[in-house]
Amino acid sequence: MRISVSSDMDEPVARLLVAELRRRGHDVREHGALRPGADPRWAVCSEAAARDVADAAADQAVVCCWTGTGASIAANKVPGVRAALCTDAVTADGARRWNDANVLALSLRLTSEPVLKEILDAWFAAEPSQDTEDRQNVAHVGRLDAAGRDS
Numbered sequence: 001m002r003i004s005v006s007s008d009m010d011e012p013v014a015r016l017l018v019a020e021l022r023r024r025g026h027d028v029r030e031h032g033a034l035r036p037g038a039d040p041r042w043a044v045c046s047e048a049a050a051r052d053v054a055d056a057a058a059d060q061a062v063v064c065c066w067t068g069t070g071a072s073i074a075a076n077k078v079p080g081v082r083a084a085l086c087t088d089a090v091t092a093d094g095a096r097r098w099n100d101a102n103v104l105a106l107s108l109r110l111t112s113e114p115v116l117k118e119i120l121d122a123w124f125a126a127e128p129s130q131d132t133e134d135r136q137n138v139a140h141v142g143r144l145d146a147a148g149r150d151s
Helices: 012-023 042-054 069-076 089-099 113-125 132-150
Strands: 002-007 027-032 060-065 083-085 103-107
Touching (some): 002 012, 002 042, 012 113, 042 060, 069 103
Parallel strands (some): 002 027, 002 060
């Protein structure tokens, strides 16, 4: 899977994330502080990773900042992106399953190595729900994106 990763800081957990994704066989594209010369501001690098997903240059993205909040907000401004801030495996599973999230947002402050691996395990194991109500909700979010582009 092609995964774009951004971080506004070159923190050990961000480097561990990239290494873990590669260890799992993913093709990783780095943004922000993870790529020399790239703009490390959380709004800019999170947008870049999210745009890779929206433009189909990546299948999914993982965006990181100190709390994960700014990264998720910036990513969610990109039409077609459904970013979820996940601090545990149960939330990651639900985000993929019920929300068909295509961007994972992580906190550099809160995410330890064991928690990171648990989150990634849950994220990649979960499949988007085929339940009618869940699909209708995801479709509604898509219409919100389209309406925002038309205004």
